[in-house]
Amino acid sequence: MFKNKTAIITGGARGIGEAIARKLAAAGANIVIWDVMEDVAVETATKLGDEFGVKTRGLGVNVTSSEAVDEATKAILKEFGNIDLLVNDAGITRDNIILRMKEEDWDLVLNINLKGAFLCTKAIGRYMLKARYGRIVNIASVIGLMGNAGQANYGASKAGLIGLTKTSAKEFASRGVTVNAVAPGYIRTAMTDALKDEVKEEMLKLVPLRKLGEPEDVASCVGFLLSDSAKYVTGQVLTVDGGMVM
Ligand SMILES: NC(=O)c1ccc[n+]([C@@H]2O[C@H](COP(=O)([O-])OP(=O)(O)OC[C@H]3O[C@@H](n4cnc5c(N)ncnc54)[C@H](O)[C@@H]3O)[C@@H](O)[C@H]2O)c1
Numbered sequence: 001m002f003k004n005k006t007a008i009i010t011g012g013a014r015g016i017g018e019a020i021a022r023k024l025a026a027a028g029a030n031i032v033i034w035d036v037m038e039d040v041a042v043e044t045a046t047k048l049g050d051e052f053g054v055k056t057r058g059l060g061v062n063v064t065s066s067e068a069v070d071e072a073t074k075a076i077l078k079e080f081g082n083i084d085l086l087v088n089d090a091g092i093t094r095d096n097i098i099l100r101m102k103e104e105d106w107d108l109v110l111n112i113n114l115k116g117a118f119l120c121t122k123a124i125g126r127y128m129l130k131a132r133y134g135r136i137v138n139i140a141s142v143i144g145l146m147g148n149a150g151q152a153n154y155g156a157s158k159a160g161l162i163g164l165t166k167t168s169a170k171e172f173a174s175r176g177v178t179v180n181a182v183a184p185g186y187i188r189t190a191m192t193d194a195l196k197d198e199v200k201e202e203m204l205k206l207v208p209l210r211k212l213g214e215p216e217d218v219a220s221c222v223g224f225l226l227s228d229s230a231k232y233v234t235g236q237v238l239t240v241d242g243g244m245v246m
Helices: 015-026 038-052 066-080 103-131 152-175 197-204 215-226
Strands: 006-010 030-035 056-060 085-088 134-139 177-184 237-240
Touching: 006 015, 006 066, 006 103, 015 030, 015 038, 015 085, 015 215, 030 038, 030 066, 038 056, 056 066, 066 103, 085 103, 085 215, 103 134, 103 152, 103 177, 134 152, 134 215, 152 177, 177 215, 215 237
Parallel strands: 006 030, 006 085, 030 056, 085 134, 134 177, 177 237
Antiparallel strands: none
């Protein structure tokens, strides 16, 4: 499905990003992983290349640095010749109630989750517009749609990412580039494994399907939005959340 297409997945070393990279590699895409965990990015990329016989590259890239993003974009274009698919997945949490939230934790979360996606969209979007083809998917969160006590920074970053999605969709549409967001609910990854059991039980009460999602559940929806089956879909937010938000 994605033969000869090159996909960049930020935060693709592990978790949901890794599941997305695996899904795209299985469908024939060449895979580029940008992650601050350089060793894990290289390891994951090498593993996917061996398993699926596609070209892969793992690079240590901090998405909050415009210099790093611009340099990595140039390097990938030189090595792969094209960039067709971009998934902005890199994201973190630094939870606390507003009155106790440190300014630096607000800044860090907004910088990685929102500014990082802006910088990657700008650097790679520029090339996609010239090529008159591209598919971008931003990994938001249901928290950006419904809020969550203790996650002001995270909720604001993900709501902002949805605004960025709709704005870039409008700016890029006339050149054949689509931009959509996927908003996962509670997905089983290192991020949610760290939660206490009683917190997990409370969360599940909010999920009509009564179970956590798997990274693959998110990856298959991202794969759809990146594929030509979704070529007439842009500026949308697809929730993958067991029915939490409806
Ligand atoms: N797990 C969930 O339940 C859930 C729910 C909704 C949304 N999400 C979103 O999905 C995305 C992936 O989450 P996950 O659960 O797989 O988390 P994860 O921590 O397993 O993966 C996040 C990846 O991003 C990388 N990263 C962090 N800062 C970076 C930076 N500055 N530059 C480049 N890479 C960076 C990390 O090294 C890591 O590999 C995040 O955007 C998260 O907000 C997760």
